[in-house]
Amino acid sequence: MTPIIRDIPDPGRRKFGGVDTFFARIAGVALLLMMVITVVSSLGRYLFSMPVPDMVVINEMLLVCVVFLPMAYTQLRNEHVEVTLFTGMMPPRTVKWLLAFGCLLGGVAMGFLAYALTLGAIRAFQTADLNFGVFRIYTWPARSVAAFGTALLSVRLLLDLLIVIRRPVGNATDPTN
Numbered sequence: 634m635t636p637i638i639r640d641i642p643d644p645g646r647r648k649f650g651g652v653d654t655f656f657a658r659i660a661g662v663a664l665l666l667m668m669v670i671t672v673v674s675s676l677g678r679y680l681f682s683m684p685v686p687d688m689v690v691i692n693e694m695l696l697v698c699v700v701f702l703p704m705a706y707t708q709l710r711n712e713h714v715e716v717t718l719f720t721g722m723m724p725p726r727t728v729k730w731l732l733a734f735g736c737l738l739g740g741v742a743m744g745f746l747a748y749a750l751t752l753g754a755i756r757a758f759q760t761a762d763l764n765f766g767v768f769r770i771y772t773w774p775a776r777s778v779a780a781f782g783t784a785l786l787s788v789r790l791l792l793d794l795l796i797v798i799r800r801p802v803g804n805a806t807d808p809t810n
Contacts, residue, residue, distance in 0.1 A: 649792060650709050656785065657706035663698035670695075686767035697775040701782025705789040726802045733797045740790035743783050750780035 670692060674685035685691070707713055720728050754776035756762075762772045 649789075650706075653706040653709045653785065653789060656782070657703040660699050660702040663695045663702070667692050667695045667699065687764070687770060690764045690766055690768075690770050694770065694772075694775040697778050698782075701779045702785075704782055705785040708786060708789045708793065729797060729800070729802055733794055736790045736794035736797060740787050740794060743787035743790060747780050747784035747787055750776065750783055754780050 670685055670688055674688040678684040720731060723731070754773050757771070757776050758773040764770045764772065
């Protein structure tokens with residue numbers, strides 16, 4: 634059976650993991666803030682008939698951090714969904730090149746997506762796009778976070794591509810650990 638990514642140690646892969654971990658922790662803080670705001674708003678609504686104004690919009694902005702910032706960390710830890718139904722039966726050389734192709738395709742696709750998201754964030758900044766409510770909440774910070782998180786994933790995938798290509802065939806089936 635061909636080993637999966639997390640079965641093969643590679644100390645070089647973790648060199649840039651501190652950045653991924655840092656932004657994953659920021660995402661955790663954003664999730665905690667979402668929970669606190671939701672509880673405070675619910676208690677305010679039912680106890681005092683005064684919910685947190687614009688709670689839904691604030692949570693939408695925080696949700697962008699929760700979703701996009703930890704994507705590179707998830708790739709670092711190889712926690713994305715991985716189906717090995719067919720690759721488990723393939724020879725290591727084939728798995729190596731399939732994995733390299735997947736990293737390349739994912740890295741390039743995420744790069745294009747990051748570029749498009751960056752253009753959207755710039756446009757939102759230039760036009761002062763905002764959500765009207767009790768507070769005037771600009772959308773460009775959340776759009777920028779989405780672009781940054783996607784770019785971070787693109788870099789992580791391209792780093793994984795280099796690791797997969799540099800490994801000998803017997804060990805090159807997965808870049809994590």
